[in-house]
Structures are given as structure tokens and as C-alpha cells.
Amino acid sequence: MNNRASQIIVLCEDKLHDVFVRRFLKKWGVANRTVRVLDYPQGAGSGAAYVIANYPEQLKAVRSRSAGTALIVVVDADNRTVKQRADDLKNSLKQASMPDVGNDEPVCCVIPKRSIDTWLKWLQGDPVDEEMSYKQQLGFRMKESEAHSLIDILAEKCRRREKLETPPDSLSKACGQFEKIRSVLSGA
Structure with missing residues (x-):
């Protein structure tokens, strides 16, 4: 039986998140037509605040669809911890009088510590400190396609369930979240 999602909704902060998820x-062989990336603020306000504010509405949409739909949420932890940012998402559901996400729901919350640039630096083979910002140093903003080869490395390792050697803690947590939706991506 094919359990592949007919639609994947992506709620993210910015273009680099968008490129990361799409790539x-x-x-993984997911057709672009099944991926719907929601508009993001594009420099107008806090991307994290946007994601947190829109999370309940998007989760409600996923829960109400009869066709298989997955939700991928990408929000940087910034100067907060990954747990604090995850709690921000949970609190937004609580404020909307919605139950938290169940383990069986096709929802993946990806929370890079500091920013997704930290993961990209690590994928380049460099040691990282998740308390530091690498946005300016790496310069992937406005040149997002230059990150494709790094994203490809991670996607292939995840596809093969290959153990990552000393990844940043937030990436390890994201891999656990990703496993929740593996079956709807692969159709297995």
C-alpha cells in the first residue's frame, strides 16, 4: 500500500529554509508539485514569530484534510534553546485551544540552533558552536543555490539512515523529527 503524502505543506521563515526543504x-524523489511552501515574511518582521503565529492554522488544515498531507515546520531557535522554541510552537497550539501534535501525526518540526547556517557549516566539514551565528560568514543568503551540494549530502545520509558523525545537537533532534514523516515521503 502506498502511504505517500499527496501534499506536503512547508511553513518556514525564509528563502534558505525554503531551498533547504525543497532540495x-x-x-528523496518527492515531486515538486506535491510541495507547497507557504509565503514567508521575506525581510518584513520576524520569521520565527511568523512561523509560530501560523503554526496552529496550518496544523488545523493538515488535520482536516482527508487526503494524506504532511506538515514540515522550520523555525530557527536563534538565541533560544531548541526546547524553548519547540515550547513556543506548543504554546501557540495551546493559545488556539488545539491539542499538541501526536506521535502518529505527519508533522515534522525542524529547529536549527541559532540558524540553519550552523548545519550548512557543519556539512562543509567544519566544527560548529551552536551559540554562534554563521549567517554572515557563510553568505548563503541571496545565494541559496550554492547550498545544494551540502543539502544533497544530508538528504542522502538520511535516506540511507546513515549515522551522522558528531552532528550539532539540533540536527540530531531534527533527524528524529524527520523519521516521523519518513513513510509519507517514501510511500513505504
């Missing part, structure tokens, strides 16, 4: 899914 990752492409390497």
Missing part, C-alpha cells in the same frame, strides 16, 4: 525533498 532535501527533491533528493
Whole structure:
């Protein structure tokens, strides 16, 4: 039986998150037509605040669809911990009088510590400190396609369930979240 999602909704902060998710899914063979990335603020306000505010509405949409739909949420922890940012998402559901996400729901919350640039630096083979910002140092903003080869490495390792050697803690946590939706991506 094919359990592949007919639609994947992506709620993210910015273009780099968008490119990261689309490229990752492409390497998994997920057709671009099944991926719907919601508009993001594009420099107008806090991307994290936008994601947190829109999370309940998007989760409600996923829960109400009869066709298989997955939700991928990408929000940087910034100067907060990954747990604090995850709690921000949970609190937004609580404020909307919605139950938290169940383990069986096709929802993946990806929370890079500091920013997704930290993961990209690590994928380049460099040691990282999740308390530091690498946005300016790496310069992937406005040149997002230059990150494709790094994203491809991670996507392939995840596809093969290959153990990552000393990844940043937030990436390890994201891999656990990703496993929740593996079956709806692969159709297995």
C-alpha cells in the first residue's frame, strides 16, 4: 500500500529554509508539485514569530484534510534553546485551544540552533558552536543555490539512515523529527 503524502505543506521563515526543504525533498524523489511552501515574511518582521503565529492554522488544515498531507515546520531557535522554541510552537497550539501534535501525526518540526547556517557549516566539514551565528560568514543568503551540494549530502545520509558523525545537537533532534514523516515521503 502506498502511504505517500499527496501534499506536503512547508511553513518556514525564509528563502534558505525554503531551498533547504525543497532540495532535501527533491533528493528523496518527492515531486515538486506535491510541495507547497507557504509565503514567508521575506525581510518584513520576524520569521520565527511568523512561523509560530501560523503554526496552529496550518496544523488545523493538515488535520482536516482527508487526503494524506504532511506538515514540515522550520523555525530557527536563534538565541533560544531548541526546547524553548519547540515550547513556543506548543504554546501557540495551546493559545488556539488545539491539542499538541501526536506521535502518529505527519508533522515534522525542524529547529536549527541559532540558524540553519550552523548545519550548512557543519556539512562543509567544519566544527560548529551552536551559540554562534554563521549567517554572515557563510553568505548563503541571496545565494541559496550554492547550498545544494551540502543539502544533497544530508538528504542522502538520511535516506540511507546513515549515522551522522558528531552532528550539532539540533540536527540530531531534527533527524528524529524527520523519521516521523519518513513513510509519507517514501510511500513505504
